[in-house]
Amino acid sequence: MDSPAAVIATLAVSALVCAGLLTLTVTRIAPAVRLAGVEVEPARVDIPQVSLGSLPVTEGVGASIAGADQGPERLIPASLPPVTAGNDRVIVETVPGRPEPAPTIIAGRPPVEAIPRPARIEALAAAARALADPAAVAALRPAPRPESEAPAVEEASIELAAAAVSPLATQISPRPALRPAGLDTTPTESFVARAPAASEEITLAAAPAQEPIIALPGFDRSANACSRRLAREIPRRPGSAPDGSDFIATLQNASGTTRDAAIAREILRGNVPAFLRDLAPVTFNGVLPNGRTAQITICVTPDYLAVGDDRDFVRVPLGLSAAAQIAEQFNMMRPTTRMVDAIYAQADVRLSPSPMTPGAQMSSTNYFLQHNATVQGQLGNAGGRLGMLVSGHKKDLVLTNRLSSAPGRVAIYGWHRPGGNPIQPLSTVHGAEYADYSHGIRLVSRTAFVNGQAVDLQDLLMDGTYAGLLNTDGPIGRPAIQIASR
Numbered sequence: 007m008d009s010p011a012a013v014i015a016t017l018a019v020s021a022l023v024c025a026g027l028l029t030l031t032v033t034r035i036a037p038a039v040r041l042a043g044v045e046v047e048p049a050r051v052d053i054p055q056v057s058l059g060s061l062p063v064t065e066g067v068g069a070s071i072a073g074a075d076q077g078p079e080r081l082i083p084a085s086l087p088p089v090t091a092g093n094d095r096v097i098v099e100t101v102p103g104r105p106e107p108a109p110t111i112i113a114g115r116p117p118v119e120a121i122p123r124p125a126r127i128e129a130l131a132a133a134a135r136a137l138a139d140p141a142a143v144a145a146l147r148p149a150p151r152p153e154s155e156a157p158a159v160e161e162a163s164i165e166l167a168a169a170a171v172s173p174l175a176t177q178i179s180p181r182p183a184l185r186p187a188g189l190d191t192t193p194t195e196s197f198v199a200r201a202p203a204a205s206e207e208i209t210l211a212a213a214p215a216q217e218p219i220i221a222l223p224g225f226d227r228s229a230n231a232c233s234r235r236l237a238r239e240i241p242r243r244p245g246s247a248p249d250g251s252d253f254i255a256t257l258q259n260a261s262g263t264t265r266d267a268a269i270a271r272e273i274l275r276g277n278v279p280a281f282l283r284d285l286a287p288v289t290f291n292g293v294l295p296n297g298r299t300a301q302i303t304i305c306v307t308p309d310y311l312a313v314g315d316d317r318d319f320v321r322v323p324l325g326l327s328a329a330a331q332i333a334e335q336f337n338m339m340r341p342t343t344r345m346v347d348a349i350y351a352q353a354d355v356r357l358s359p360s361p362m363t364p365g366a367q368m369s370s371t372n373y374f375l376q377h378n379a380t381v382q383g384q385l386g387n388a389g390g391r392l393g394m395l396v397s398g399h400k401k402d403l404v405l406t407n408r409l410s411s412a413p414g415r416v417a418i419y420g421w422h423r424p425g426g427n428p429i430q431p432l433s434t435v436h437g438a439e440y441a442d443y444s445h446g447i448r449l450v451s452r453t454a455f456v457n458g459q460a461v462d463l464q465d466l467l468m469d470g471t472y473a474g475l476l477n478t479d480g481p482i483g484r485p486a487i488q489i490a491s492r
Contacts, residue, residue, distance in 0.1 A: 008396065010238075015285070024204030034259065046218070046244055055192070059269060061165055067443040068422065069208075075416075076253065076446065078231075078453065078460035079460060080452075080453055080460045080461055080462045081459055081460065081461050082461070082462070082465055083456070083461060083465055083466060083469045083471065083472055086456055086457070086459055090135075095465075120140050120445050121417035128215060129457040130279065136462065144332045147454060154182040161324040168271055194342075211430050217489075219389055229457075231287065231303065231305070231455055232259065232284075232285040232287045232303070232451070233284075233285070233287060234283050234285075236280075236285050236305050236451040236453050237283040237284075237285055237336070237451070239335065239336045239337040239338075240276060240278055240282075240336050241274070241275060241276030242276050243276045243278060243280070243315065244275060244276055244277065247272075247275070247277040247315070248277070248314075249314050249317070249318035249319075250279075250312060250313050250314020250315070250318045250319040250320035250483070251314070251318055252318075252319045252373070253272060253277070253311050253313055253314065253320075254313070254322075254371060254374065254375060256268075257269070257371050258371050258372065261369060261370070261371070262325075262357070262439060263283045263325065263327070263328075264438055265371065266324050266325050266327070266328035266439070266441070267326060267328065269313060269322050270324070270328040270329065270331055270332055272313050273311065273313055273322075273332055274331075274335055275334060276315050277314065278311075278312065278313065279314060279316045279319045279392075280316050281308065281309075281313070281316055281392040281393045282308065282309060282311070282312065284308065285305035285306060285307060285308070285451055285467070286305070286306055286308045286393075286435070287303050287304070287305060287306075288303070288305075288306055288345065288349050288352050288395075289301060289302070289303045289348075289349060289352070290302045290303075290304075290344075290475045290476060291355070292339070292448050292474075292475045293469050294472065295347040295470070295471060295474070296471065296474075300456060300457060300472065301457055302454060302455070302456050302466065302472065302475055302476065303454065303455040304341075304345060304450055304454045304463060304476075305450065305451040305453065305454070306341065306345075306349060306395070306448060306449065306450050306451070307448060307449045307450075308331060308392075308394060308395045308396060309321070309396050310326070310359055310391055310399075310400050310446030310447055310448055311329075311332070311446070311447035311448075312450060316392055320372075320374065320375065320378050321374075321378050321400070322374065322447070323374060323400075323443060323444075323445035323446065324403075324441055324445075324447055324448070325415040325416065325438060325439035325440060325441050326403065326438040326439065327438060327439060329366065329403055329447045332449075333447075333449055335450050336449060337451070338449040338450055338451055338452060339348075339405065339449070339450055339463065339464065340402070340403050340404055340405045340407065340447070340448070340450065340454060341402060341404055341448055342404055342405050342406065342450070342467070342476055342477040342478070342482070343404055343406065343416060343419045343420075343432055343448050343477075343478055344476060344477055344478050345404075345476060346402045346404060346419055346420045346428075347422075347426070347428075348399050349395070350397040350398060350420075350422045350426065351426065352395065353394075353395045353396060353398070353446075354390075354392040354394035354395045355385065355388050355389070355394050355395070355396045355397075356396075356397055356422070356424070357381065357384045357388065357396065357397070357398040357399040358384070358398060358399075358423065358424055359399065359421045359422070359423060359429055359444075360377070360380050360381070360384065360399070361429075361444070362376065362377060362443060368443055368444070369441065369442045370443075371439070373442070373443040374443050376443070377443040377444070381399045381400075384399065398421070398422050398423075399421075400420070400421065400444060400445060400446030400448075401418050401419065401420045401421045401429075401430045401444050401445050401446065401450050402418065402419055402445075402446060402447075403416060403417065403418055403420045403445060403446075403447055403448075404417050404418065404420075404432070405417070405467075405482060405487070406419075406432060406473060406477075406479070406482070406487065407479050407482055407483060407486050408432065408434055408486075409434070410483060410485045410486045412434040414437060414438050415435070415436065415437060415438055416434065416436050416437065416438045416439075416440060417429065417433070417434050418430055418432075418433055418436065418445060419432045421444060430444075431446060450463065451463070456472065464487060467481065467482045468482060468484065468486070468487070469481060
C-alpha cells in the first residue's frame with residue numbers, strides 16, 4: 007500500500023492536470039468550435055430610464071462673482087410641488103404602488119398660428135413708418151406764401167457823388183450813407199403798428215392736421231423673472247472692445263473654424279451687446295402625462311448672438327463646436343424645434359425671411375455683413391427696438407435626439423415664413439462646423455420656471471413628465487445633450 011505522502015502527491019498532480027485541461031478547453035477549443043459552426047449575435051445593452059429624482063442639480067459653469075446676485079435656486083423636477091388642475095382638466099389620481107403613465111410622445115411639428123402682435127408694438131411700428139415716410143416729413147413743412155400777397159419792396163435810389171467821374175462806381179453803395187444831421191426822427195402815423203382791419207384776410211402758414219406722433223422709448227423686460235441675473239455668466243463688456251463692424255472687418259479673409267475661434271474668443275471676453283443680456287420669457291402651457299396641467303417658462307435671448315455693442319453689432323453664425331462652447335460658458339443651451347416655434351409665435355416682432363443668392367459665398371464673412379444690414383433695415387421698418395423678442399430672420403441651431411444617430415453633424419431648423427411654417431425643416435445634412443449667413447445662435451438659459459419654481463432646463467428635457475411640452479420627440483437623452491455640448 008502506498009504511503010500517504012505518495013497518495014497526496016498523486017492527487018496534487020491529478021488536480022494540476024485537470025486544471026490545465028479545463029483552461030485549454032475554455033480558452034482554445036470552445037471558441038474554435040463556436041466560430042466554426044455557430045453565428046454569435048452581438049450583445050445588446052439596454053440603457054435603463056433613470057429617475058431624475060436621483061440626479062444632482064448642476065449649477066452654472068464658471069466662477070461666481072462674490073456679492074453678485076446668483077439667481078434663483080434650481081429644484082429638480084421630482085421635488086416640484088403638486089400641480090393643481092385647470093378648470094377644464096381632470097386630475098388622474100396616482101394609485102400607490104402603480105407607476106405613473108408613460109410619457110406622451112408627440113410626433114411631428116405642431117401647427118404654429120402667429121398670434122397678433124401687441125397693440126403697443128403696432129403703435130411703435132406705425133410711428134416709425136410715419137417718421138421714415140418722406141411724404142409725411144414734407145407735410146410738416148409750412149406752405150409757401152402766395153405770390154399775390156408778397157409785400158412790394160420799393161427800391162431805394164442812391165445817388166453817388168462820384169458816379170460821373172469814377173469808373174468803379176456801382177449801382178449800390180458798398181457803404182451806408184450818413185444820416186443827415188437835420189433829419190426828423192419823430193415817428194409818424196405810418197410807422198405806428200396797428201391792428202388789422204376786420205375786413206382784411208390774413209393767411210397763416212400752418213402744418214396740416216395729423217395724428218400725434220408716439221414717442222419711441224427703449225424696451226425693458228427687467229420686470230419679469232427672466233432678468234439679467236440669468237445672464238450673469240456673460241462677462242462685462244471691456245471698454246476697449248471694438249464695435250461689431252470693426253471686428254468683423256478683421257475677419258474678411260478668415261473662414262470656418264479659424265473665424266469661429268476668433269469670434270468665440272471675442273464673445274467669451276464679453277464683447278456682446280447689452281440688450282442681449284435682458285432675456286425674454288417664452289411660455290408653454292399643457293397637460294402632463296399624469297393628467298395635471300403645468301406652465302413652463304423658458305428665458306431666451308431677445309435676438310440671435312451678436313458681437314459688438316448696442317450701437318454697432320453684427321449677428322454671427324457659428325459652427326456647432328463654437329456655439330456649444332459659448333452656451334456652456336454662459337450657463338445656457340440651444341433651443342429645441344418646439345421652442346423655436348414658440349419663440350416665433352410669441353415674438354414681439356416677426357420678420358420675414360430674406361434669402362440671398364445661394365452658392366459657396368453663403369459662408370463668407372461679407373455675406374454675414376450684408377444679411378445683418380438687411381435684417382437691421384427690416385427691424386427698423388417694423389418699429390422694432392432693442393430688447394424686443396425678434397424672430398423669423400434666421401435659422402436656429404437646435405438640440406434634438408437626432409444628433410445621437412448623426413455624429414459629426416449639426417441640426418438646424420426654422421426661418422419661419424409669415425403664418426408660422428418654417429423654410430428649413432429639421433435637418434442634419436451639414437457637418438458640425440458648417441455655418442452660413444442664414445444661421446443664428448439663439449441662447450436659452452439653463453434656468454427655467456415650472457409654475458413659478460426655478461428648475462434646471464436640462465433636467466426638464468430629460469424628464470419623461472415635462473419633456474413633451476418642450477420637445478416634439480419626447481425626452482432628450484443624455485448622449486444627445488453631450489454631443490451638442492462638445
